[in-house]
Amino acid sequence: MKKQLTEILHNSLSTCLADGLISSKEIPLFFLEIPKDKGHGDFATNIAMVLASLEKKSPRAIAELIANNIQDPGGIVERVEIAGPGFINFFIKTEHWLDCLQTIGEQGSSYGRINPEIKKRVQIEFVSANPTGPLHIGHGRGAVIGDTLANILETVGYEVVREYYINDTGNQINTLGKSVFIRYQQLFGIKCKFPDEYYQGEYIFELAREIRETYDDHYLKNEGGESIPFFSSYASRRVLENIKLDLKAFGVRFDNWFSEKDLFENKEVQKVIEDFTAKGHFYRKDGALWFKSSDLGDDKDRVVIKGDGTTTYFASDIAYHKNKYERGFDQVIDIWGADHHGYIPRMKAVIQAMGKKQEAFRVLLVQLVNLLRGGKPIAMSTREGKYVTLHEVVAEVGKDAARYSLLLRRSDSHLDFDLELAKEKSENNPVYYVQYAHARICSIIREAKKQHLEVPSFKNIDAHLLTLPEELELIKQLAAFPGMVKGSADSLEPHRITFFLNQLASKFHSYYNKHRVISQDNQALSCCRLYLISAIRIVINKGLNLLGVGSPASM
């Protein structure tokens, strides 16, 4: 629809140009959008205003020229108005909206899907929490955003690979092993001090008990730290298993689990170091190897090999991202916690050093989550191992409410997550508001069936009976769905889906309360309305699917 109008506009501009009515060959960026105010038409453009300064004419005069030269071979435009300082407002024929309605019924669950001839390949990496402890609500937010974004990108025609990067080597895994080892020793009555910086949680005790049950005291002797590698790999493997279970219960799916350890075993870290050194991106100073990131937009250079000869986390990251592009992705999206934002410039420097375009790498930052209960913050301390896990949150409030609540805000704004509110089955909880609309529609359709009325196909209804302003409003909203999804994909903003669904549900609830779908004395009208609400159901279902939230048929 928007595409057609844009075409119409461009044609009009070319005509004006050919007739010498305007002189600008270059058309500046302009918008064509759905105005907030219904009185301003179905679509509005500011093109005359942006041309005004170039043409040195008044915006309204230019608007006249463009409007007068509009040809509309498809016959979708009802009328064109020039308004305000020089907006051109388009009013679309009802006929065209009814066509949109038909499309929804015909396409069903594939409505809104874009199928390009060549699919771009995009990788989206998210969560990637270290396997040193259970996931918390902050990871959960990153998980839902990543998962939902992947769904959205698939819908608009990308081939998407979802990936989790496992930091299964290095210091923190070593510390994990030592933490479990000390608890293991303590189980045998050996008195030893547990350092503050070690992992404190209850799960460390559980892992120690597990090992004692299976292996008894076999690993108790630890001369020169010989037992630690076992504890490290055992513990990180078990923690990761639990992470996988938690994510699965949360409806988050991954295609690929990428191990950092593999990068070392396949010598990829080594290779990329040699490669970058050869290309002059690395240099030696003070016994360490540095990346010249300050040449590429970062504010200082970064160490990749420390003075003691070990590599930094950053070195693995360089190798990892090189690996991503070698797998042929057109675009790589990383979803990080906002506390990693200082990392972006150096990563962008890496991308540049690899000769990739800036657009090939995008980072989406996800802000922290404040967990509340009844309006009061829940005290958490990672250091003391006292925190509410994602597993506990999902178990308490359920997958649907948890996911929806985490998708309610823009990802770069702080989010308050109230456990009581998310659990409440009431008007305070937006998930139920949308799901209820879906259930209601299903209920009406069931009721219709009892009266031997099935949802008809479009050709069997007289759609012109849908004359109420509320009905036209609903149809327009449904027609806006594909564009909204596209916008959500382009801007990496999954929260747009939740806002759209809330709005659609609101319009439906309002319509429902005012008008009856099934009327005894008018079967033709009943059929039309059944078709309409069925289309609403399709779109709500589609939207909730994108969010990974269920669409119940009854509540």
Next chain:
RNA sequence: GCGCCUGUAGCUCAGCUGGAUAGAGCAACGGACUUCUAAUCCGUAGGUCGCAGGUUCGAAUCCUGCCAGGCGUGCCA
């Protein structure tokens, strides 16, 4: 000190990449269930878009300077 994010109704937040009279939900107040699900709807009230300048036909949105909060600024991950 420097860098990034945030600041919009009493509270929690949208605002579609600069558009027309700034919008929702909650909380408050008043209404609607013998009728397809009241987990719903209708109505009332609520604003110096942190402050001050600037850019232009036009600014919550862009630029500069302040103010406030959060985060970052490791040869940690």
